Amino acid sequence: MYYFIGIKGTGMASLAIMLHDLGYEVCGSDQEKHFFTEDELVKRGIQIYPFNEDNIKESYTVIIGNAFLEDFPEVVRARKLCKCYRYHEFLGELMKDYRTVTVSGSHGKTTTTTLAKTVLSHFAKTGYLIGDGEGYLDRDCEYLCVEADEFRRHFLSYHPEYAIINNIEIDHVDYFKDEQDYFDSYQEFVHNVREVVFYYGDDEWCRKLQFTTPAFSFGLTKGNDYYADNVVTDSTSSSFDLMFRGEKLHHYDIPFVGDHLLIDILGVLSLSYYLHLDQDKVEEALHTYKGPKRRYVIEEYKDTIFIDDYAHHPTEVKVTIEASRRRYPDRKIVAIFKPHRASRVKYFAEQFRDALLLADEIYLLDFTSIDDKQDGTDIDISYLAERTPGSHILSEDEEGAKLLAQYRGACLVFMSSKDIYNIAQKVKEYL
Numbered sequence: 001m002y003y004f005i006g007i008k009g010t011g012m013a014s015l016a017i018m019l020h021d022l023g024y025e026v027c028g029s030d031q032e033k034h035f036f037t038e039d040e041l042v043k044r045g046i047q048i049y050p051f052n053e054d055n056i057k058e059s060y061t062v063i064i065g066n067a068f069l070e071d072f073p074e075v076v077r078a079r080k081l082c083k084c085y086r087y088h089e090f091l092g093e094l095m096k097d098y099r100t101v102t103v104s105g106s107h108g109k110t111t112t113t114t115l116a117k118t119v120l121s122h123f124a125k126t127g128y129l130i131g132d133g134e135g136y137l138d139r140d141c142e143y144l145c146v147e148a149d150e151f152r153r154h155f156l157s158y159h160p161e162y163a164i165i166n167n168i169e170i171d172h173v174d175y176f177k178d179e180q181d182y183f184d185s186y187q188e189f190v191h192n193v194r195e196v197v198f199y200y201g202d203d204e205w206c207r208k209l210q211f212t213t214p215a216f217s218f219g220l221t222k223g224n225d226y227y228a229d230n231v232v233t234d235s236t237s238s239s240f241d242l243m244f245r246g247e248k249l250h251h252y253d254i255p256f257v258g259d260h261l262l263i264d265i266l267g268v269l270s271l272s273y274y275l276h277l278d279q280d281k282v283e284e285a286l287h288t289y290k291g292p293k294r295r296y297v298i299e300e301y302k303d304t305i306f307i308d309d310y311a312h313h314p315t316e317v318k319v320t321i322e323a324s325r326r327r328y329p330d331r332k333i334v335a336i337f338k339p340h341r342a343s344r345v346k347y348f349a350e351q352f353r354d355a356l357l358l359a360d361e362i363y364l365l366d367f368t369s370i371d372d373k374q375d376g377t378d379i380d381i382s383y384l385a386e387r388t389p390g391s392h393i394l395s396e397d398e399e400g401a402k403l404l405a406q407y408r409g410a411c412l413v414f415m416s417s418k419d420i421y422n423i424a425q426k427v428k429e430y431l
Contacts, residue, residue, distance in 0.1 A: 003056065003082075004028030005074045006065025007048055011087055011147070013037035014135030015063065018094075018127065020044050022137055029055055029074060035419055037133030053077040063090050066151060067369075091129070091146065092157035098127060098141055101271065102148035102158055104189065105166030105200070107316055109147045112166055112264040115289060117145040119268055122285040123277055153185045156192065162274075163193045164267040168205035171313055171344070183208065190215075198270040200263060201225070216274070218266040220259065222246075226270040233257055242269055250279040254286045257327075260319050296320065298327075302431045305331065305411040306424055312340045312417035314351035321358040324413050331411040335359035336394065336404065336423070338416035340369055342377035345384050353388045359413065362391040363404065369418050394423075401426035 004016050007028025017040055020026045027047040030038075041048060049055050053073040056062065062078040064086050069075070078084050085093075101120070103113045110131045117128035120143045127137035127144040137144070148155040148163070151172055168186050176182040183205050190197050191212055199206045201217025201224040209215070218226040228240040229248075239253045240262070256265065265286070272282045299306045305328060311320045317337065324333050335356055339345045345352065356362045366381040385391050394400045404412060404427045412427065414420045 001025045001027065001057070001060050003060040003062045003078075004065065005062060005068050005072070005078065006030055007041065007046070008035040008037050008133075009065045009067065009087075010037055010131040010133055011091075011129065011149070012063070012065045013041055013133040014129045014131070015087065015091060015094075016041060016046060016135075017044065017133075018129060018135040018137040020046055021135075022139065033419070034422070036421060040133060056081060058082065061085070063087055066154070086154075088149075088154035088157045092159070094137075095144060095146065095158055095160065098144035099162075100158070100160040101143060101145045101162045101164070102155070102160040102193075103145070103164045103166065103267075104148045104150060104155060104186065105164075106150075106169040106171050106313065107319075108166040108260065108264045109149070110310070111261065112164060112267055113145050113147050115264055115268045115286070116164070116271065117143075118289045119272055119277070119282055119285045120145065122281055122288075123275075148189070150182070150185050150189070153188075155189050156185070158189075159192045159194060161193075161195045162271055163190065163197045164271060165190070165197065165199040165206060165209075166264065166267060167200050167203045169203075169313075169315060179205070196274060198226075198267050198274075200267065202263075216270055218263075218270045220263065220266075226266060226273070228262060228266060231262070238262060242266075242273075244273070249273065250283075252283050252286070254283065256286075256289075258319075258323055260323075296323065301428050303409050304407070304431060306428070307411065307413045308421055308424065309413070309415050310417050311337075311415040313344070314348045314355045317352065317415055318355035318358065320415055321355065321413060324411050325358065328411045331409070332361065332407065333359045334361040334363070334404070334407050334410050334412050336363045336365070336412060336414045336420065338365035338418055338420040339367065339381070339384070340417045342367060342379050345381075346377055346379055349384055349387050352384055356388055356391065361407070361410075362388060363394040363400075364388070364391055365394055365396055365400075365416070365420065365423070368396075396423050398426065402430055405430035 008030040029049045056077045058081045062082045062084045103109045120126040124142040127141040129135045129146045131147045170179045170182045197215040202219035217224040229243045231240040242249045297308045309320045311317045414424045
């Protein structure tokens, strides 16, 4: 039996699903409130218990989620009784049986991993672990596509054949000392890659990486190995030529809009060319792409637009609001933001302010996650509200939902890596 401490975590839920589908017995524990990742677990009949150290049995193999420190009661008991792995340790072992593609970077990992598995699945059986609670694995899979998170250097447990690096912009400031320390983790990681690295060459930190395997840059400018040329976009689609060192490789017409998505796609296209995949078939695959959960999901409810996004870093907040403004230029843009980790808010307060001020109205929700203040940063949401002119602190209750429901006809942009979608549902009930 595999027992997951924190089974509703995005990566943990995905891994639990994969092990279940491989035929193993799986169960786990977590908080009792609903989290979007649990739906697939429930569908498979995977038992989810409330946290209790008595859940742990001597016969279990225990996988410990990143949010849980060594003094957490279930972790203490598991260390005494069971064979234990941290999430990233177990995943690193699992990868060894497949041709693994990892996707790293401060932003865009989930989208790019989903794009990679979508393309590769059209050519071979492909497993995947995506940070939206979805996973798939079969013993016959040839490829395995995985998000490789730099959190506390955990991706150093991975030794993939292929790696895509989207960007390097400091995050997890409770752990990394500074930008150089953050960069050094990526530098160490690329030495783990067995065959080839594809990196975003328009990123100044990515350009500083030194490689021991072949490496190719991709981006939107001609200085890269792979780049997009003759880009034309409208409100629903883009077309461009993929170039390799000045030579046109293929023309694409795809149903995607936005530079951030185009950059993600270029990383996957670079890999597909390296693997000599038929590009007409690759283009067909891109047309079947279904975005991951909680990554700019749009719903029109009554006459109001609801956008749900995982944005939790100021760059992501900025991109999400800008995309909403571009897509809905005639609607009021209302930003509703629930941060994750007090240290991130304190470090990036000015950047969060600047990003949020791109919206017409700003509402802020307080921290509620188990790991928000683990590093000892003792602030609440008023710290950001005081630094963001015109912002309002919103309660996650009926009164808060009723207040947001007054913006009927607007574009409500809900942004958080946590459970902000619960209040969005309450707003719909008032509408």
